[in-house]
Amino acid sequence: MACAAGYSTVFGNVASIATPLVIGYIVSELHSFNGALIFVGGSALMMMVCYLFVVGDIKRMELQK
Numbered sequence: 001m002a003c004a005a006g007y008s009t010v011f012g013n014v015a016s017i018a019t020p021l022v023i024g025y026i027v028s029e030l031h032s033f034n035g036a037l038i039f040v041g042g043s044a045l046m047m048m049v050c051y052l053f054v055v056g057d058i059k060r061m062e063l064q065k
Helices: 002-032 034-055
Strands: none
Touching: 002 034
C-alpha cells in the first residue's frame, strides 16, 4: 500500500513540474493558448479513460468480526 502511495505521489509531482513547462512551450511556439487548452483537455480525457480501466468497479468492503 505504501509503495502505491509513493508512486502516486511521484507521478503527481512530476506532472505538476512538467505540465507548466509543456504549456509554456506550446504557448511560446504557437503564440496562442488554443494548443495549451487542447493539451489540458487531452490530458483530462486520457486520465478519465485510464481511470475507467485501471480502477474498475468500486465496491464497499465488508468488515469481518
